[in-house]
Structure formats: structure tokens, C-alpha cells
Amino acid sequence: MDKTATRLLRIEVKDTNDNLPIFSEIHSSVPLVFVIQPGNTIVGRLKAVDIDGAPYNSTYYYMLSSCTNRDGIFTIDKQTGIVSVTNPNDLKYDEYHLCVLASAYNMSKTPKISFDSNNASMIAFTIRTETNSVVEQANKMKYHFQNNTVSVFGIDSELNIPVTRLKTHQPIITYQFGSVRFTPAENEEAPTESAPFFSVDSVSGDIRIDPMISDYAEGVFTFDIVATQQRTATESIQIAHIVKQVHNVKLPSLLKFIFDQNVHLLGLNLEDFKQHLRNALKMEPTMSDISVIFGTPHVYESAGRNRSSVCFHSLRNGIILGQENAISILSATLNSGGTLSRLYQVFKVANIEPCIEPTRTLSSGLMISRSALFWAGLSLVGILILLSFCIYTCFIIRYKNYLNMKKASLGQFFVLFLNLT
Structure with a gap:
């Protein structure tokens, strides 16, 4: 005969330092x-x-x-x-x-x-x-030079690049090229011929680009523009060296971020995304020398989804990268679990795809949205149904008249037959 005994035990649970902050x-x-x-x-x-x-x-x-x-x-x-x-x-x-x-x-x-x-x-x-420009404050300059900026020739490109914004009247300032340096893109050889595609307006300082630059090698043009101020009739001094970059980017080097948000919301969040992406890249030792240049947000046409996209190209130490290297650096799949992956989740980045040039204004009038096609098709089906109903109604009425006429002719035949008999 088995005997069992029970006894109440007191268990004391003590907290330990088992979690990290x-x-x-x-x-x-x-x-x-x-x-x-x-x-x-x-x-x-x-x-x-x-x-x-x-x-x-x-x-x-x-x-x-x-x-x-x-x-x-x-x-x-x-x-x-x-x-x-x-x-x-x-x-x-x-x-x-x-x-x-x-x-x-x-x-x-x-x-x-x-x-x-x-x-x-x-x-x-x-x-x-937040530091103030000591030189500008000391000299009380009335010109604001837009220095160290990047312009992209390709999608969303401009053919006129301003370098200064006039605030008040000052003595005459003239502009001229100091030097031009070309850095070819990755896997691109430096051309032997010069690139006569740029000119600088001596009065406004604007850089003008010849559209024929699209046939030139892919790469980065860096300009040093010298601003000279005429103090007196015989005296002039150089008051600024303005650095400008023009990126001649070809379509095979362009990618685009696909966002799960409409283009208006992307326009509000794009600057934050750019800043956070720069910070995330600088935190990674293998990506600290990567920079990303963005274009203009566009509506991304996809089935049943309200998405937007923005084209971009990447550089490593000032050299334009090809699509394969850019994807290997920026892809969340290849960098799963890292800062980039979490950043993409926060800003709803759905994918990275090759960039396709958006439809220009001349052809945009020929494009019809899916919703317009749907309603046009539905209207066409309705018209066909209505037309079929009208044809069917006309057929029934004409056939009914035909039967009435047939019946009337038979009645007259029987009356004539009875009269003859």
C-alpha cells in the first residue's frame, strides 16, 4: 500500500540583475x-x-x-x-x-x-x-554665395545653375572659371578630349550647361569659380572661391526608392529621410564614404497601391557607383538587421529598383490611369447593354406587328371562304 504525504513549501523569488539597460x-x-x-x-x-x-x-x-x-x-x-x-x-x-x-x-x-x-x-x-560665417559677418557681405552644391544632369536636370543671390546693391562683382576637374564614374575611363559644355555668366555667375553633355563620359565635374569685386577703377580683389559640382549621370547608374506612401506625404518626409540615411551611412565603417544624391519625388504606378518613388544615384569618395554596387550597399536584404533595415521600416521603403525616366509632358496627355480605363470600360459595357435592349425591343414590336398582320390576313381569308360556300 503506497503512502503519499503532502507538505506546503514556501518559495521565495528574489530579483536578480538579469536584464541589460x-x-x-x-x-x-x-x-x-x-x-x-x-x-x-x-x-x-x-x-x-x-x-x-x-x-x-x-x-x-x-x-x-x-x-x-x-x-x-x-x-x-x-x-x-x-x-x-x-x-x-x-x-x-x-x-x-x-x-x-x-x-x-x-x-x-x-x-x-x-x-x-x-x-x-x-x-x-x-x-x-550652429556656427556663423565669421568672414561674412566681419566683412558684412551683401552677397550670399551658394557654395558646395551639387547639380545633376539627367532626370529632373536644369541647364542653368545659380551661384549667388543678390541681396542689396554692391560694387561690381565678376565671375570666371578658376579650374574644372572631371572625375569619371566607376568602370568609366577618363576621356582624352576636353569638355566644352560649360560657361559661366561673368555678371550673374550662373553656370550654363550644353545639353550635348549627355554624350560625354559619365562622371562628376567640379568647378572652382572665382568671384572678383571691383573696388576702384584700378583695384580689384578676389572675395570668394565658389565650388560647384555637376553630376553627369547616365540612366544605368540611376536607382529609385519605392515608398509605401503617396507622393505628397513623401514630399513632406523626404528631407528627414535624407538626413537619417546620411547619418546611418556614416555610422557604418564600410559605408561612411558613401553619399546619395536624390531627385524629385514622383507617383509610382503600381496595381492597386498608392505608392511614390524618387530616383537617386550613389557615390563613394566622389565617384559615381554603378547599380550593382549601389544596391549591394543600400539594400535592406543584404544588410538585414542593421540600421538601414530599421530606417527603411520607419520610412516605409518598399523596394529599390532601377530608375526609369518619368514620362515627359508631351506624352503625358496620352497616358490614361487605370481608374479611368475601368470607368470607360464600364460605360462601354452599359452602352452595349442599352443598345442590345433597344434592338431587342424593336425586334419584339416588329415581330408582334407581323403576327397581327398575319392573323388579320387569315381572318379575311376565312370570311371570303365562308362567303363562297
Whole structure:
């Protein structure tokens, strides 16, 4: 005979430090951007969350040196997560890209580890500095030079590139080419002949492009335009060197992002997408030298979906990349789980496809949307049904008249037959 006994046991569950502090999903999806005003030392504050109960939910912050803080300009408070700059006068660049580790352990030294975009306990962010142009303020220049800009000859291209915007009347300024440099695209040989496709307006400074440039080699033209101001009848000085780029891009090098949002919404979000994409590329060591130049958003015609697209081309160290290399760098499939993949999810990037030149105005009148075709077809079917009904009704009426006439003729025949008999 088996005997069983029962007894009430008391089990005490103690909390342990078994969870790491992590940054929220929105922070890990898109790099943060802080703007520091001139003279300020406080940049901003980062916050990570540890779901452990007290006292195991302590969080400590460490600035990683694997990003652009190797000179130690920026520091982070280990307890509060407040980021600050040690000396604002040491800021030399417009942007700094930093990385921070959140840890549950109070370490005496910052760990020597590299940033990992897949680690939720790490976060990458950008600090921008707002600096005034000291030279322009000192000289009180009345000209605003549009310097270091890029123009694309190809889709959405212009044949006139302005270099300055006149604000008030000033002494005469003239413009001329200082130098022109051509960098051929990837797998493209530098042509031996010169490229006489550009001219600069000596009065306005505008660069004019000959459309025949489309037959020239694919690549990047970099111009140094010298602005000279006539002070007196005999004295003139060079007041600016304006750098301009013209990208001669061929269709095989163009790709396009497909977005699961209409073209109006894309127009509102495109600048944010550009900035976040630049930040994401700079965070990856193998992509930090990649730049992406965008075109104009267009409606993307696809079955039953409200989508939009924007063409772009990519460069590595100023050299235009072909489609294959650009896709291998920017594809979310080939970079699954990384910052790019999460960025595409946030901005609803559906795909990357070869860019097809949008239909021009001359042929746009011949294009009919699917909805218009549907209603036109439905109207045609309705007209055919109505026409068939009218024909059928006419046939029935005529056949009925025929039967009545037949019946009347038979009646007359029988009356005549009876009279004869």
C-alpha cells in the first residue's frame, strides 16, 4: 500500500540583475540629432531603460571612442546620461557622430569596444554645431554665395545653375572659371578630349550647361569659380572661391526608392529621410564614404497601391557607383538587421529598383490611369447593354406587328371562304 504525504513549501523569488539597460525602439531605429548652440556646453540627455527591479535597475553611460570622439571633446555623465562638450571653442566640424553604451555595471574605465548597431544597449547619434560665417559677418557681405552644391544632369536636370543671390546693391562683382576637374564614374575611363559644355555668366555667375553633355563620359565635374569685386577703377580683389559640382549621370547608374506612401506625404518626409540615411551611412565603417544624391519625388504606378518613388544615384569618395554596387550597399536584404533595415521600416521603403525616366509632358496627355480605363470600360459595357435592349425591343414590336398582320390576313381569308360556300 503506497503512502503519499503532502507538505506546503514556501518559495521565495528574489530579483536578480538579469536584464541589460536598453534604449527605446524609436532611438535604435533612427539616429538622434542634437543641435548645440554657440557657447553652450550642454548638448542633450540620453535615457536607457532597465526593466529589473531596484536595486538592480541602475544604469551607467559610457561614451565609446570607436566613433568620432577619439579626441575626447564630448563627455557623458555616467549617472544622468547628460552629454556635454568640454570646450565649445574646440569644435571644428559641422557634425560629430557619437556612440554611447548603457551598462548595468559601474566600471572605472570606458570599455574598449566597437559600436554594434544590433546591440540595443548602444545608441548612435549626431551633434550639429550652429556656427556663423565669421568672414561674412566681419566683412558684412551683401552677397550670399551658394557654395558646395551639387547639380545633376539627367532626370529632373536644369541647364542653368545659380551661384549667388543678390541681396542689396554692391560694387561690381565678376565671375570666371578658376579650374574644372572631371572625375569619371566607376568602370568609366577618363576621356582624352576636353569638355566644352560649360560657361559661366561673368555678371550673374550662373553656370550654363550644353545639353550635348549627355554624350560625354559619365562622371562628376567640379568647378572652382572665382568671384572678383571691383573696388576702384584700378583695384580689384578676389572675395570668394565658389565650388560647384555637376553630376553627369547616365540612366544605368540611376536607382529609385519605392515608398509605401503617396507622393505628397513623401514630399513632406523626404528631407528627414535624407538626413537619417546620411547619418546611418556614416555610422557604418564600410559605408561612411558613401553619399546619395536624390531627385524629385514622383507617383509610382503600381496595381492597386498608392505608392511614390524618387530616383537617386550613389557615390563613394566622389565617384559615381554603378547599380550593382549601389544596391549591394543600400539594400535592406543584404544588410538585414542593421540600421538601414530599421530606417527603411520607419520610412516605409518598399523596394529599390532601377530608375526609369518619368514620362515627359508631351506624352503625358496620352497616358490614361487605370481608374479611368475601368470607368470607360464600364460605360462601354452599359452602352452595349442599352443598345442590345433597344434592338431587342424593336425586334419584339416588329415581330408582334407581323403576327397581327398575319392573323388579320387569315381572318379575311376565312370570311371570303365562308362567303363562297
